[in-house]
Amino acid sequence: MVAGAIVAARHYPGGFDWLYTVASALASEKHNPAGSTWFAGSLLLAMVLLWPYVSAAKHNRSLRLSATENSGFIALRTGLICGALLGLEKLLIRDLSSLVYKAHEILALLTFMGLYFGVLALLVQSMLRQKVYALPLLLVVAPLVAIAITQFWLYLDQRDLGWVDTSWRETGIPLWLSFAFWQWLAIGFLWLGLGLISFCNNE
Secondary structure: OHHHHHHHHHOOOOOOOOOOOOHHHHHOOOOOOOOHHHHHHHHHHHHHHHHHHHHHHHHHHHHHOOHHHHHHHHHHHHHHHHHHHHHHHHHHOOOHHHOOOOHHHHHHHHHHHHHHHHHHHHHHHHHHHOHHHHHHHHHHHHHHHHHHHHHHHHHHHOHHHOOOOOHHHHOOOOHHHOHHHHHHHHHHHHHHHHHHHHHHHOO
16 A cells, blocks of 8 residues: 555655645545556555455454454454445546545545544553553554544534645645644554554464
């Protein structure tokens, strides 16, 4: 997915601003006609490849799976399915939301919510079970929670400003008010959290 994002960004007209441009712009045929398939394809492939990874993580915990962990794995799989559909949508349909009201936004929200809740549920459970890893896991969990709250607040608060884009930089809107900035941070911490789930399983 990282490789797909980098290639898509290199094809982005005028250059891609990682701090003020949302992730979905990379997969937009309208905004990124030459690079959209790279990001959409890499997202789809990443979600498909993560399915057996999540299944293996569940198998490693199967003998001691709590209700919280079970809910976490259900959420993760929901996020993976919605993420795959998100990538597939961008590969096959120019604008799904023009056919079904806010369909793209709903898919994106379900993807983030599923992955967020899944990662948080499993990492918190790992912290409770393995006290020695409490501090390292907390360093991932705390930013995830903070980023989620920040994204949600900005999403609701910025409706009157219009959607975030590079014009925000020119008008002097600070970096910490950019939804895109927090979104990219969230993506990075989610990948880190997914990796830690496997690490905790092997301990």
